[in-house]
Amino acid sequence: MIWLSALFKLFVATQPWLAFVLVLVFDVPRDTLSFLNIAVERFVFRKQTVAVVNDADIAIVVPVLNNPGGMLAALHAIRNQTIRPRQVIAIDDGSSDETGAILADARMRGLVDIAIVNNRRMGVSGGCNKALLFVTSPYVLFLDCDTELAPDALAELVTRMQEMNAAAVAGNIAIRNEAESLWTSIQQIEYMIAIDFGRTFLDHFNAIACCSGAMTLFDTAALRAIGGFGAGSGQDLDVTLRLREAGHRISFAPRAWAWTDAPRTFAALVRQRLRWDRDAIRIHIFQHHQLRRFKRWENLGNTIQRYDFINFTLFPTLLLPVFFIGILQVPEGQLGGFLLAGYVLMISVTTLNFAAVLAAYRGPVRPYHLLLLPIFPVYQGIVMKAVRFYAFLSETVWHASRFDGFVPARIRMQLYKVKP
Amino acid sequence: MLGIALRDEALVPAIVPASSDLAYAQKVTQAEIDELVTAGLLVATFYKRRLTCPQCGSDHVLVSECCAGCGSGDIAGIPLIYHLTCAAVFPQTTRSRTLEACPKCAAQVDLTSGEFEICGEATSCNACGHQVPESVTMLECQYCRWSGDAAAAVPRRLASFVPTELARRIMQARAS
Numbered sequence: 001m002i003w004l005s006a007l008f009k010l011f012v013a014t015q016p017w018l019a020f021v022l023v024l025v026f027d028v029p030r031d032t033l034s035f036l037n038i039a040v041e042r043f044v045f046r047k048q049t050v051a052v053v054n055d056a057d058i059a060i061v062v063p064v065l066n067n068p069g070g071m072l073a074a075l076h077a078i079r080n081q082t083i084r085p086r087q088v089i090a091i092d093d094g095s096s097d098e099t100g101a102i103l104a105d106a107r108m109r110g111l112v113d114i115a116i117v118n119n120r121r122m123g124v125s126g127g128c129n130k131a132l133l134f135v136t137s138p139y140v141l142f143l144d145c146d147t148e149l150a151p152d153a154l155a156e157l158v159t160r161m162q163e164m165n166a167a168a169v170a171g172n173i174a175i176r177n178e179a180e181s182l183w184t185s186i187q188q189i190e191y192m193i194a195i196d197f198g199r200t201f202l203d204h205f206n207a208i209a210c211c212s213g214a215m216t217l218f219d220t221a222a223l224r225a226i227g228g229f230g231a232g233s234g235q236d237l238d239v240t241l242r243l244r245e246a247g248h249r250i251s252f253a254p255r256a257w258a259w260t261d262a263p264r265t266f267a268a269l270v271r272q273r274l275r276w277d278r279d280a281i282r283i284h285i286f287q288h289h290q291l292r293r294f295k296r297w298e299n300l301g302n303t304i305q306r307y308d309f310i311n312f313t314l315f316p317t318l319l320l321p322v323f324f325i326g327i328l329q330v331p332e333g334q335l336g337g338f339l340l341a342g343y344v345l346m347i348s349v350t351t352l353n354f355a356a357v358l359a360a361y362r363g364p365v366r367p368y369h370l371l372l373l374p375i376f377p378v379y380q381g382i383v384m385k386a387v388r389f390y391a392f393l394s395e396t397v398w399h400a401s402r403f404d405g406f407v408p409a410r411i412r413m414q415l416y417k418v419k420p
Numbered sequence: 421m422l423g424i425a426l427r428d429e430a431l432v433p434a435i436v437p438a439s440s441d442l443a444y445a446q447k448v449t450q451a452e453i454d455e456l457v458t459a460g461l462l463v464a465t466f467y468k469r470r471l472t473c474p475q476c477g478s479d480h481v482l483v484s485e486c487c488a489g490c491g492s493g494d495i496a497g498i499p500l501i502y503h504l505t506c507a508a509v510f511p512q513t514t515r516s517r518t519l520e521a522c523p524k525c526a527a528q529v530d531l532t533s534g535e536f537e538i539c540g541e542a543t544s545c546n547a548c549g550h551q552v553p554e555s556v557t558m559l560e561c562q563y564c565r566w567s568g569d570a571a572a573a574v575p576r577r578l579a580s581f582v583p584t585e586l587a588r589r590i591m592q593a594r595a596s
Contacts (some may be wrong), residue, residue: 122502
């Protein structure tokens with residue numbers, strides 16, 4: 001304990017401002033407080049059960065592009081739901097493989113009620129908006145084709161929707177292939193923290209910024225009233241923010257589970273995160289002007305949501321270079337001790353966070369999750385923050401999302417009036 | 421009856437309005453044709469694959485397109501317009517290529533600009549107002565009055581009958 005105390009003193013005394021920056025970079029106050037809050041809450045209300053609806057009028061839309069296997073798994077999971085959806089609409093957005101034929105077969109077998117085939121790619125937003133035209137139910141679930149629902153997911157989502165009188169309810173997502181590699185395992189920890197805990201915490205304040213595109217239930221009328229999904233990538237974030245701006249409640253159903261596949265390699269993970277982070281800054285800051293200090297008629301939830309992004313995502317990311325510059329100023333003899341002290345501090349905080357998360361996580365906890373403890377603070381605080389910093393920089397300076405192949409080239413050309 | 425096989429023309433089945441059975445223009449019955457086939461003078465070849473009534477087996481079925489919601493035949497195909505810059509998808513309400521406005525962002529629709537494109541067609545029902553990607557194909561039996569989804573119809577292979585080599589040789593011998 002004495003050496004720990006000495007290390008801590010060295011950490012704070014060497015560069016007090018740098019120590020403060022480091023703590024901010026690692027999101028320490030927000031994460032720890034929110035995790036402890038939810039862990040305590042879950043233990044207190046563990047026995048509480050929620051009445052689940054048995055019957056509801058729901059449509060499910062599954063957009064698919066070149067993924068017949070994932071689509072079939074998703075459709076079979078839909079068939080196993082405890083409440084039967086009125087419509088299952090699958091939209092093949094110009095697949096170049098056997099997806100179209102397998103979709104036709106799925107329709108013949110009754111797995112799909114309406115099959116829409118686009119001969120030319122429209123992108124996820126266009127495809128979903130096209131499917132929305134044919135929805136006749138008051139609720140519509142948009143489900144990624146590689147996402148598999150738990151049997152009671154639909155019932156849980158509708159229950160939450162009716163309970164909170166919300167316009168959109170996001171579900172809880174876990175990684176299906178978490179045992180495949182180090183990167184998929186570490187993403188599972190991220191999902192546990194960011195989705196199961198993060199969204200539950202933000203839901204207390206009506207401050208959820210993004211209902212994941214993998215699985216979100218919408219109020220059909222509210223979604224139609226805002227014109228459906230917007231053009232370009234990051235359509236899930238954009239539609240959530242537009243619903244919020246229209247005054248709607250956004251909620252989270254922690255018991256509505258679904259499983260999805262995560263990138264297996266580090267390169268694929270970085271590519272995915274660059275896209276997500278570029279979309280985040282473009283949509284939050286440039287499209288929705290969330291940096292404005294005051295927005296007229298803004299409700300408390302929207303203010304919390306804006307400052308959550310500014311203070312706990314944007315600001316710590318922009319501080320990252322300051323942290324590296326500060327390290328260069330640490331006296332040479334003290335650098336090793338300073339870094340070690342910083343690492344020990346972060347490991348201590350992460351252990352506290354992990355304890356709360358692993359104890360109160362609603363899904364299964366594996367023993368090897370604990371083995372990720374030593375690398376998780378470096379992964380989350382340095383590696384992913386560096387990726388995010390580069391994404392923010394590339395979007396702000398070079399508008400990199402204009403070259404994102406996620407959106408068909410002809411749409412990008414019209415959207416940004418540039419040759420992609 | 422032998423003359424039928426020696427005419428050097430195919431016997432093709434056709435629908436007879438007053439009967440559920442098929443008939444041949446040569447006024448020959450199916451039993452007679454079967455006899456000629458047995459005698460080696462006619463041979464069956466594939467003619468058509470037709471849908472028949474699942475109730476009476478008749479070929480007298482009419483095909484119609486209906487609304488999937490209410491079954492009405494009062495439907496119309498409407499082109500869908502896709503606005504690439506706001507992702508709105510909406511039915512074309514006028515045949516003009518430039519007179520409409522996007523219901524989401526109010527931009528004027530111009531199908532020649534590249535900003536808008538036709539992304540498919542919806543079937544709109546004038547009776548119930550529903551829009552579906554495609555209509556339902558229904559069958560109605562003119563003989564027993566059964567009607568229902570085309571998927572319930574029973575497919576039936578029809579054969580036409582042509583003279584065999586033996587029949588041709590007999591014809592040639594007769595001619596000479």
